[in-house]
Amino acid sequence: MTNSANRYAQGMRTRRQVLGDAHVDRVEAAKDAFDAPFQDMITEAAWGHLWSRPEWPARDRSIVTIALLAALGHQEELAMHIRAARNTGATRSDIREALLHTAIYAGVPAANTAIKTAKQVFDELDGEEARQ
Incomplete structure (x- = not known):
């Protein structure tokens, strides 16, 4: 190979x-x-x-990826990686901290939009868990 x-x-x-x-x-x-x-x-x-x-473990890569996608405004990819965080060990707290970091280093509007995306994904995941 x-x-x-x-x-x-x-x-x-x-x-x-x-x-x-x-x-x-x-x-x-x-x-x-x-x-x-x-x-x-x-x-x-x-x-x-x-x-x-x-x-780096997958958890750390998730956190960095989420911050970068938030900073760049790529909401669809951001949502995918927030969902994927369940598989990498990155917690909702980790995601929140990455988005707070994004607010300071990439701007409040980018973080604000990313936080809305994260909340929507968390609501979807909570709904999926409730149905199981």
Whole structure:
């Protein structure tokens, strides 16, 4: 197996651990010829290389990713990573602290919007748990 193939396989394992099988299965099922190269690239680079590095645990990577996505205003990706925090050990308190940090270093409007997104995700997760 080539280094690229190894990194892709590791990336898929890490991606599934962090985002969950259901999410990855949905993305993979929706993949077509147009976005397949992009999906392969992020599986290998983001998940197989960056998220699989041993220097930081997944919890820490979640916290940093949430702060960065909040700062950049990427609400859809932010919501996905807030959901994924359940799988990485990042708590709601961790997420709150990351968003408070975002407010000071990236601006109150970015954090305000991110907090609204986080509250919406938490409400959805609480609803899912109540139905189980």
